Amino acid sequence: MRIVRTIHELRDALQSVRTGGSIGAARVGMVPTMGALHEGHLSLVRTARAENDCVVMSIFVNPTQFGEAADLAAYPRQEAQDVELAESAGVDLVFAPSVAEMYPTGFATAVHVSGPLTEVLEGAGRGSAHFDGVATIVSKLLLAVLPDNAYFGQKDAQQLRVVQRMTQDLGIPTRIRSCPTLRDEDGLALSSRNALLSDTERASASRIPSALTAVTAALAAGDISVSRLRAVAEEVLVGGNLDVEYVEIVDPDTFESVKFVERPALCAIAARVGTVRLIDNTLLVPQR
Amino acid sequence: MRIVRTIHELRDALQSVRTGGSIGAARVGMVPTMGALHEGHLSLVRTARAENDCVVMSIFVNPTQFGEAADLAAYPRQEAQDVELAESAGVDLVFAPSVAEMYPTGFATAVHVSGPLTEVLEGAGRGSAHFDGVATIVSKLLLAVLPDNAYFGQKDAQQLRVVQRMTQDLGIPTRIRSCPTLRDEDGLALSSRNALLSDTERASASRIPSALTAVTAALAAGDISVSRLRAVAEEVLVGGNLDVEYVEIVDPDTFESVKFVERPALCAIAARVGTVRLIDNTLLVPQR
Numbered sequence: 001m002r003i004v005r006t007i008h009e010l011r012d013a014l015q016s017v018r019t020g021g022s023i024g025a026a027r028v029g030m031v032p033t034m035g036a037l038h039e040g041h042l043s044l045v046r047t048a049r050a051e052n053d054c055v056v057m058s059i060f061v062n063p064t065q066f067g068e069a070a071d072l073a074a075y076p077r078q079e080a081q082d083v084e085l086a087e088s089a090g091v092d093l094v095f096a097p098s099v100a101e102m103y104p105t106g107f108a109t110a111v112h113v114s115g116p117l118t119e120v121l122e123g124a125g126r127g128s129a130h131f132d133g134v135a136t137i138v139s140k141l142l143l144a145v146l147p148d149n150a151y152f153g154q155k156d157a158q159q160l161r162v163v164q165r166m167t168q169d170l171g172i173p174t175r176i177r178s179c180p181t182l183r184d185e186d187g188l189a190l191s192s193r194n195a196l197l198s199d200t201e202r203a204s205a206s207r208i209p210s211a212l213t214a215v216t217a218a219l220a221a222g223d224i225s226v227s228r229l230r231a232v233a234e235e236v237l238v239g240g241n242l243d244v245e246y247v248e249i250v251d252p253d254t255f256e257s258v259k260f261v262e263r264p265a266l267c268a269i270a271a272r273v274g275t276v277r278l279i280d281n282t283l284l285v286p287q288r
Numbered sequence: 289m290r291i292v293r294t295i296h297e298l299r300d301a302l303q304s305v306r307t308g309g310s311i312g313a314a315r316v317g318m319v320p321t322m323g324a325l326h327e328g329h330l331s332l333v334r335t336a337r338a339e340n341d342c343v344v345m346s347i348f349v350n351p352t353q354f355g356e357a358a359d360l361a362a363y364p365r366q367e368a369q370d371v372e373l374a375e376s377a378g379v380d381l382v383f384a385p386s387v388a389e390m391y392p393t394g395f396a397t398a399v400h401v402s403g404p405l406t407e408v409l410e411g412a413g414r415g416s417a418h419f420d421g422v423a424t425i426v427s428k429l430l431l432a433v434l435p436d437n438a439y440f441g442q443k444d445a446q447q448l449r450v451v452q453r454m455t456q457d458l459g460i461p462t463r464i465r466s467c468p469t470l471r472d473e474d475g476l477a478l479s480s481r482n483a484l485l486s487d488t489e490r491a492s493a494s495r496i497p498s499a500l501t502a503v504t505a506a507l508a509a510g511d512i513s514v515s516r517l518r519a520v521a522e523e524v525l526v527g528g529n530l531d532v533e534y535v536e537i538v539d540p541d542t543f544e545s546v547k548f549v550e551r552p553a554l555c556a557i558a559a560r561v562g563t564v565r566l567i568d569n570t571l572l573v574p575q576r
Contacts, residue, residue: 011461108403109401109454111399114396165394
């Protein structure tokens with residue numbers, strides 16, 4: 001496995017991949033990450049490995065998508081360990097650029113997706129600059145690699161949808177693939193931020209997936225009212241040491257609010273446990 | 289020469305160009321236009337023709353870069369004639385999409401370049417949405433073709449610089465080439481909008497290049513003061529039936545104001561003649 005630090009080296013390395021094969025072009029799969037790899041990331045790599053000839057992972061903690069300097073500073077960084085994990089999961093090429101490589105002096109361009117998709121939930125909670133930061137860095141990473149496929153986790157459902165919208169709108173020739181959320185035994189969705197939780201905080205955090213399960217069960221029992229389904233979630237969340245930021249049920253494509261779950265809808269939760277902000281979601285699919 | 293209307297057809301056509309050659313990849317050159325072709329566009333095609341194996345021209349009157357509905361409605365459209373001119377100049381493939389092809393329902397993404405570059409001159413005169421419209425459509429067109437080289441006229445100097453900034457910042461793998469402004473015998477820069485001028489309006493319009501020539505002469509005579517050089521231009525412009533919008537001398541990279549022409553600087557003029565808005569510019573290069 002090779003590690004490159006600049007877009008120039010990256011393109012050179014990909015050039016030999018693409019022209020090296022004896023017949024036809026090699027398919028390239030990409031897994032963009034902010035490092036601090038866990039099984040969730042590695043499951044994306046394994047899917048990419050199965051569907052492509054070459055797998056590129058980017059590791060870049062993108063400063064422009066962090067609203068709070070403290071959150072950026074606290075974000076776990078462990079490159080040596082990440083590189084080992086990436087290699088063992090089957091990555092061929094790691095792209096780990098510096099901030100100056102991605103945002104050189106004079107950089108002045110942003111990619112902006114407008115509408116509810118970037119304004120509600122994470123867009124409201126983390127500030128309007130968050131998804132501009134995401135859309136800009138993902139477009140840069142995709143354009144640096146020009147992969148056939150790029151793999152994102154359903155855990156960051158809104159980010160995934162913003163990336164899909166941006167990629168489709170600009171016509172970046174990459175297929176965006178959504179992969180299922182991985183969970184620990186207590187139900188908590190795998191996240192790099194989980195490493196920052198104490199044991200008691202972790203017990204509180206596990207109420208988030210429990211709330212999603214309770215909502216799914218209530219829907220299965222026939223309740224399609226969003227106000228009542230949200231109350232079901234809130235009842236589970238209350239009592240844990242959680243500072244709940246939102247419990248929302250929205251259209252999974254546009255992120256517009258819905259009143260009744262008559263079509264598939266996304267139930268999304270954000271909450272703070274101590275200083276750690278966690279998000280999770282599940283797709284609600286009504287019966288019949 | 290082939291004409292395609294959709295990104296899908298365009299990519300199919302380019303795929304066969306790129307894989308059709310017996311040795312190595314064919315170099316693709318692109319000339320983005322809004323149609324109403326004149327010799328200025330055709331000179332871009334000839335440069336592209338000399339430097340590439342395949343020349344693609346896009347013809348698309350981009351609604352999002354027009355501030356005024358009347359300006360958009362009046363913009364000359366003559367596709368049949370454009371297609372003939374393109375073919376005679378050596379274009380291999382014309383991409384002439386509909387508005388719905390470029391901005392389908394649900395489209396929500398914009399590319400924004402910030403700073404003086406998009407805020408002054410044309411950014412101030414045509415509104416802040418103008419360069420967002422330019423940056424967004426040019427990124428879409430470049431991503432649809434992924435050309436090795438794309439050709440723009442120096443006549444739209446600020447647009448050229450916005451496109452260079454955006455392409456560099458996002459890492460679109462295309463070299464942006466700047467080509468000199470072509471002029472008629474009376475000095476007027478070739479522009480699709482010239483077709484809208486009456487004979488008397490045209491006489492007034494020709495004061496714009498005369499003003500640029502006067503500024504160049506004053507600089508050559510040793511005057512490097514921007515306020516005095518602007519006064520030289522204004523003296524030429526006054527008296528014609530011109531509504532002058534700006535006469536500015538700026539840094540050619542950042543478009544920040546300068547006070548003295550001690551390094552190369554761009555002198556740019558915008559003026560209305562009747563209902564027609566014209567722009568022109570020249571690079572001022574101090575002696576020594």
